[in-house]
Amino acid sequence: MRRCSLCAIKTTNTGEIDLRHAIIIGISGASGSGKSLLANTIVNELGSEQVVVISEDSYYKDNPNLPFEERAKINYDHPDSMDHELLYQHLLELQQGKSIEIPVYNHALHLREKKTCRIGPHVIIVLEGILLFVDKKLREIMDIRIFMETPLDICFIRRLKRDIDERERTLDSVLKQYEETVRPMYLQFIDPSKRYADLIVPRGGGNRIAIDMIQAKIRELLKKVQIDKT
Template identity: 50%
Template sequence: MAELGTDGIAILAEDAYYRDQSHMTMEQRVLTNYDQPAAFEHDLLMQHLRQLKAGEAVDMPQYSHTTHTRLEKSIRVAPAKVVMVEGILLLTDEKLREQFDISVFMDTPLDICLLRRIKRDIEERGRTLQSVTEQYEQYVRPAFFDFIFPSKQFADLVVTRGGQNEIAIDIIKTKIRQLLAE
């Protein structure tokens, strides 16, 4: 985005569409498995994609990884020539896949994913190393093999080397520039 700019590009984050958990106690929220497709409100995401394609703005929900529920505020997303949707479980949903013109799977080795998760969860979410590793062993790693890795087959483009594949990234940027120019 720093290179391409934001004019003509809208971004939806799958994490914003985690289901609202405000009806649950914090203890229940902490015990919830968020690393499965059922944790997301993909129907709302699909509705928002359709609205953006129809030229309508949407209010993307916001989610707190600290309180494990949606926030009251949302972010207004205006329609754009290019709508990018990012998330690790997007390709698990057939109806959602049908909404995408192009799908990309960022193939990142699990050890790199774990290191990134540890850094992010400790620095940004105030979690302990123990809680991060327990969650990884109990939910994250199994979800990778149950949902994420199998969804790779549905991608139009697989970017290897954890996003460090400059040739693949250049191809994606070129396609985005082409769409913006149309």
């Protein structure tokens, strides 16, 4: 039976919040399935003072010793492209009440930038990414696992617009990647990983009934935290 990673939230002698464990929510699904929309909805409705969102996209492995041409050939939809060990260690540090330095990944250059993004401990940590449920350690540290099941044609259109508008990709490169790696890796790794989900959400991040159910579960876990606190 999976152990729930919840315990008391206490105040230290300095008045700081001591988060020994946090509620960790994992949201997975195809690229463009609505993961970020759901994550942002949780933040908007529960408040940024309680919720922080961490994207798996920040944890691509860094390959500064490879030339750009070689970095561009890497299959970024395969689990081996992810630094899940660093992500897992960062989650443990957040649970211990520590701040972390999240990598800032440049998708145009396929490199981590020198700067990082500092994140402090929060009551609720929302992880979103395509390959989260493939990793056993990440699955086991999550309190809720949600899989976004959205038609692949809709996902493709969203990904195409995002990669061109936000990541400075060319149309040809996006189409080539989708055909050679995105769709095959979805079928090989991502779709099978939905068997680990506690909840499968059809129609993406705009499914209001599913969102209400998820928030009800989160509030139930928050009440447990408050009970443990007393």
